Amino acid sequence: MSVTDLSGGFSSPAADAARAFRQALNALARPGEIVEVSGISPPAPLGGAAAALLLTLVDHEVAIHLAGRFDQPAVREWLAFHTGTDFVPAEEADFAVGRWEELLPLSQFPAGTPEYPERSATLIVAMDSLTASGSRLSGPGIRSEAFLNLPDEKTLAANAARFPLGVDFFFTAGDQLAGLPRSTKIGD
Amino acid sequence: MSDYNFAYLDEQTKRMIRRALLKAIAVPGYQVPFASREMPMPYGWGTGGVQVTASTLVPEDVLKVIDQGADDTTNAVSIRRFFEVTAGVETTTEVPVATLIQTRHRVPETPLTEGQIIVYQVPIPEPLRFLEPRETETRKMHSLGEYGLMHVKLYEDIARHGEIATTYAYPARVSSGYVMDPSPIPKFDNPKLDHSPAIQLFGAGREQRIYALPPWTSVQSLDFEDHPFDPSRADGECALCGSKDSYLDEVITDDAGGRMFICSDTDYCARRSEGAA
Amino acid sequence: MYVAVKGGEKAIDEAHAWLAHERRGDPATPVLDTAQIREQLTLSCYRVMAEGSLYDLDLAALAIKQARGDLIEAIFLIRAYRTTLPRFGVSAPIDTSAMLCLRRISATFKDAPGGQLLGPTFDYTHRLLDFTLLANGEAPLKRDERDSLAKGMASQSAEPLARVSDILGNDALLQAEPTGDEAPGDLTREPLEFPADRALRLQSLSRADEGFALSLAYSTQRGYGRNHPFIGELRVGVVEVSMEIPELGFSVVIGEMTVTECETVNQFVGSRKQPAQFTRGYGLTFGHTERKAIAMALLDRALRWEELGEDNVGAPAQDAEFVLSHADNIQATGFLEHIKLPHYVDFQSELELVRRLRAEAGQ
Numbered sequence: 057m058s059v060t061d062l063s064g065g066f067s068s069p070a071a072d073a074a075r076a077f078r079q080a081l082n083a084l085a086r087p088g089e090i091v092e093v094s095g096i097s098p099p100a101p102l103g104g105a106a107a108a109l110l111l112t113l114v115d116h117e118v119a120i121h122l123a124g125r126f127d128q129p130a131v132r133e134w135l136a137f138h139t140g141t142d143f144v145p146a147e148e149a150d151f152a153v154g155r156w157e158e159l160l161p162l163s164q165f166p167a168g169t170p171e172y173p174e175r176s177a178t179l180i181v182a183m184d185s186l187t188a189s190g191s192r193l194s195g196p197g198i199r200s201e202a203f204l205n206l207p208d209e210k211t212l213a214a215n216a217a218r219f220p221l222g223v224d225f226f227f228t229a230g231d232q233l234a235g236l237p238r239s240t241k242i243g244d
Numbered sequence: 245m246s247d248y249n250f251a252y253l254d255e256q257t258k259r260m261i262r263r264a265l266l267k268a269i270a271v272p273g274y275q276v277p278f279a280s281r282e283m284p285m286p287y288g289w290g291t292g293g294v295q296v297t298a299s300t301l302v303p304e305d306v307l308k309v310i311d312q313g314a315d316d317t318t319n320a321v322s323i324r325r326f327f328e329v330t331a332g333v334e335t336t337t338e339v340p341v342a343t344l345i346q347t348r349h350r351v352p353e354t355p356l357t358e359g360q361i362i363v364y365q366v367p368i369p370e371p372l373r374f375l376e377p378r379e380t381e382t383r384k385m386h387s388l389g390e391y392g393l394m395h396v397k398l399y400e401d402i403a404r405h406g407e408i409a410t411t412y413a414y415p416a417r418v419s420s421g422y423v424m425d426p427s428p429i430p431k432f433d434n435p436k437l438d439h440s441p442a443i444q445l446f447g448a449g450r451e452q453r454i455y456a457l458p459p460w461t462s463v464q465s466l467d468f469e470d471h472p473f474d475p476s477r478a479d480g481e482c483a484l485c486g487s488k489d490s491y492l493d494e495v496i497t498d499d500a501g502g503r504m505f506i507c508s509d510t511d512y513c514a515r516r517s518e519g520a521a
Numbered sequence: 522m523y524v525a526v527k528g529g530e531k532a533i534d535e536a537h538a539w540l541a542h543e544r545r546g547d548p549a550t551p552v553l554d555t556a557q558i559r560e561q562l563t564l565s566c567y568r569v570m571a572e573g574s575l576y577d578l579d580l581a582a583l584a585i586k587q588a589r590g591d592l593i594e595a596i597f598l599i600r601a602y603r604t605t606l607p608r609f610g611v612s613a614p615i616d617t618s619a620m621l622c623l624r625r626i627s628a629t630f631k632d633a634p635g636g637q638l639l640g641p642t643f644d645y646t647h648r649l650l651d652f653t654l655l656a657n658g659e660a661p662l663k664r665d666e667r668d669s670l671a672k673g674m675a676s677q678s679a680e681p682l683a684r685v686s687d688i689l690g691n692d693a694l695l696q697a698e699p700t701g702d703e704a705p706g707d708l709t710r711e712p713l714e715f716p717a718d719r720a721l722r723l724q725s726l727s728r729a730d731e732g733f734a735l736s737l738a739y740s741t742q743r744g745y746g747r748n749h750p751f752i753g754e755l756r757v758g759v760v761e762v763s764m765e766i767p768e769l770g771f772s773v774v775i776g777e778m779t780v781t782e783c784e785t786v787n788q789f790v791g792s793r794k795q796p797a798q799f800t801r802g803y804g805l806t807f808g809h810t811e812r813k814a815i816a817m818a819l820l821d822r823a824l825r826w827e828e829l830g831e832d833n834v835g836a837p838a839q840d841a842e843f844v845l846s847h848a849d850n851i852q853a854t855g856f857l858e859h860i861k862l863p864h865y866v867d868f869q870s871e872l873e874l875v876r877r878l879r880a881e882a883g884q
Binding site (some may be wrong): 248254257266278279280281282283284286287288289291302311312313316317318319320321322325336348349350367378379380405406407409412414428429430431432450452476477491492493494508518 | 529530532581597600601603604605607709710711712713714715716733842844851852854855856857858859862863864865866867869870871872873878881
């Protein structure tokens with residue numbers, strides 16, 4: 057049995073987590089804006105930004121769903137060590153990580169209730185790259201319009217149409233991330 | 245204070261608050277419940293705002309704290325000092341320099357800019373609370389978008405007084421969705437919330453609620469076609485800087501009832517006075 | 522230049538210095554040390570522990586000293602300290618059946634196995650000011666008093682006492698409480714939501730303001746949600762606190778604490794589904810805090826109306842949202858006292874409105 061490498065977390069946990077959260081807040085409050093979160097070296101296939109989000113937001117009070125090839129021992133052990141979280145099926149997830157296809161269908165994740173819309177999952181989607189082009193975004197956080205290379209406009213528009221229910225997204229590629237809350241209108 | 249973590253709160257608490265903040269951003273105007281902690285200052289004195297600020301601050305921030313528009317009111321001094329000691333952040337009184345502003349009861353006169361965050365201290369986050377004291381009921385009303393009661397109340401004001409008698413904590417509708425309490429700011433400040441370039445976060449510690457407005461979000465004060473919203477202010481000008489547009493405090497100057505008006509926003513007033521000199 | 526708000530920083534510093542000076546009082550009197558508070562004002566310490574939700578007599582004594590004897594201020598100090606403490610784990614439920622009782626009384630039976638054990642109680646004292654305490658410290662105990670006290674303490678139960686409720690329960694006269702291993706919620710870690718289950722209600726009541734709990738419990742006795750309580754048993758004593766240590770695979774005792782437990786036996790005439798049976802209200806508090814534990818038990822029982830199929834008569838004590846939302850004195854005093862803070866801006870806006878409405882009315 058090989059010894060799992062558990063290094064690569066925040067070097068200065070309180071300050072690093074504060075900075076990572078601030079970037080996440082900026083990204084979700086300004087859908088389409090691409091921000092950088094660096095300084096973390098997680099085991100593959102976790103990227104730096106995805107890992108920083110998880111280390112900033114996840115602990116034993118919430119549970120993660122690892123989708124597809126993200127569900128592997130090195131990732132589990134690294135996240136368990138750094139966050140103390142539980143790993144759960146999609147239906148019980150507070151957070152989920154995976155590539156877009158691995159996370160589908162979105163309907164398997166909690167989407168909140170009319171009285172408690174916040175009881176919903178946040179999905180961290182691993183992408184090859186992020187660019188400010190492609191799907192047109194508008195709504196809260198966006199002055200007039202923004203663009204982001206979304207993987208599937210139709211499915212995401214359907215999620216937005218459920219507002220105030222629905223799931224929220226962080227799209228990540230390496231150390232980059234962009235937010236897409238359920239409040240964002242997608243398309244023209 | 246080395247016994248305490250950066251910005252006082254433990255990391256576990258910050259994570260819980262940060263999760264709530266992101267949900268609040270994702271559902272603008274909706275009040276997200278959070279497990280507010282006991283803070284070393286009393287409930288009702290800004291514990292919600294302090295917890296939101298503590299969870300949002302980064303070491304590089306420049307913090308401004310105001311109460312009633314002023315940097316030097318005792319509670320503003322106390323909260324600013326708390327963060328100077330626990331987070332070691334730089335503080336300022338100048339709006340353009342601040343990256344994060346915590347406020348009670350005012351929005352600065354100087355327009356906020358992109359990249360800034362403003363944190364409001366909120367005593368009663370529920371705009372429907374004085375019409376319906378039960379949380380179980382108001383929660384249902386929000387989920388159904390059932391705001392008729394609020395309109396009835398405002399309309400009764402008009403019938404009785406000829407105008408809407410709510411002058412602060414004036415309810416507003418967010419992105420045509422939830423009705424929110426803008427905190428007890430004078431209604432004069434309500435228009436500043438609408439399509440603000442800044443991120444606006446609201447923390448109610450005792451009531452355990454966080455809500456938020458992303459930048460460029462529509463925030464419309466409730467009104468009627470025949471009685472449009474009127475962000476009134478005292479007629480008069482500031483005795484110090486001469487401003488005719490800012491929100492004014494009335495100061496009693498002698499026993500005979502003499503009074504003068506001065507800007508409630510001390511930073512705005514001071515910089516105008518300096519500029520004029 | 523006239524600006525009302527300048528000098529705030531200096532004013533705060535001066536106020537704090539003055540406060541420290543006042544706390545000390547006349548330097549000609551000996552300074553009060555926290556051991557004296559712990560040993561001689563123990564019931565104050567217990568209240569601070571119970572409502573502060575932190576079992577530590579020394580810290581409670583310190584808080585009382587620092588707060589100049591203002592107990593709600595002391596509770597606040599303890600709460601604010603408690604919230605910063607890391608949590609290492611969760612203890613096993615304490616077993617109050619195994620309590621070594623300092624005091625144990627039942628109002629429902631003249632005698633019960635183990636007997637009535639009065640313990641250190643004010644109950645039968647005549648409330649006459651004892652001027653010997655004022656004149657010259659403690660009056661020394663007379664020899665025969667000392668002997669009888671020693672005898673009394675020796676007779677204090679060294680063995681656990683049977684519970685009165687178990688005796689009633691044997692005949693199914695008393696409704697059995699549901700058992701289970703489900704972890705209760707924790708309102709210090711999750712926002713309180715309604716409806717709140719009984720475990721959460723009990724947690725809230727256990728740290729509730731004593732005065733609030735007392736008055737609401739009293740209101741049930743006067744007819745606002747009357748539930749006919751008898752003190753089935755009130756016990757005060759020491760219990761062990763143990764914790765499962767995962768690395769060891771078994772529980773170890775990590776300490777002991779004094780607690781007060783009250784079980785009321787309440788009349789229940791039965792419903793269509795259930796025959797007549799006694800039901801209970803439950804109170805459990807840190808320290809020797811029996812007024813609070815009894816009040817808690819009455820309120821617990823009143824809040825169970827729905828589960829027991831009783832009528833809601835609209836009594837305040839039956840309204841869980843009302844009771845739980847207003848029971849916490851730290852929340853209450855914070856919000857109450859916050860109206861001391863400046864409200865110039867709100868007041869100014871109201872002033873404008875009233876002036877305008879008056880001007881319009883005068884025209």
